[in-house]
Amino acid sequence: MSLADTELSIGGVKFKGVYIVILLSLATTIGGFVWSASSLYSRLEAVESRSIPQIAPIEEKILLIEQQLKDNDIGTLSAKLATLGTNLETIMGQQEKLLELKSELSDMGKELEAMKSTVKQAELITENIGNVDERIKMIDKSITELWDGMDYLHSNPLR
Numbered sequence: 001m002s003l004a005d006t007e008l009s010i011g012g013v014k015f016k017g018v019y020i021v022i023l024l025s026l027a028t029t030i031g032g033f034v035w036s037a038s039s040l041y042s043r044l045e046a047v048e049s050r051s052i053p054q055i056a057p058i059e060e061k062i063l064l065i066e067q068q069l070k071d072n073d074i075g076t077l078s079a080k081l082a083t084l085g086t087n088l089e090t091i092m093g094q095q096e097k098l099l100e101l102k103s104e105l106s107d108m109g110k111e112l113e114a115m116k117s118t119v120k121q122a123e124l125i126t127e128n129i130g131n132v133d134e135r136i137k138m139i140d141k142s143i144t145e146l147w148d149g150m151d152y153l154h155s156n157p158l159r
Contacts, residue, residue: 006017015023 002017004017006020008015008017008020
């Protein structure tokens, strides 16, 4: 029993097996088309049943945001940020200079302390020199007195 030998008799009309296959494939294609159309129609009805929201409040919010952006002058914000960046760089440079000055000031403080100790030593030496000066004057006076005595003795050896 092959498909070519198969026959179907409906209402006195005889259908061969090949025609049955063609008719069956045509019927399933039409059925698929009907099912797809039905599915599409049900989706369209679902979309139509949804309510479209009112966009007027959204438009008002957008206009309000645009107005706020204009009021805040966002366009000049980049220029202001650039100015702030330049100011920040200047401040950073000044801070570095201040740190260098602080370091130099610390070094100068150390040098000042060293100078103070040198001055103290010089004052002590000066005081000692003052004492030596008095001693030299005393020694000079003694030497002068000795010479005076020698001159006196020399001018009057036996007296």
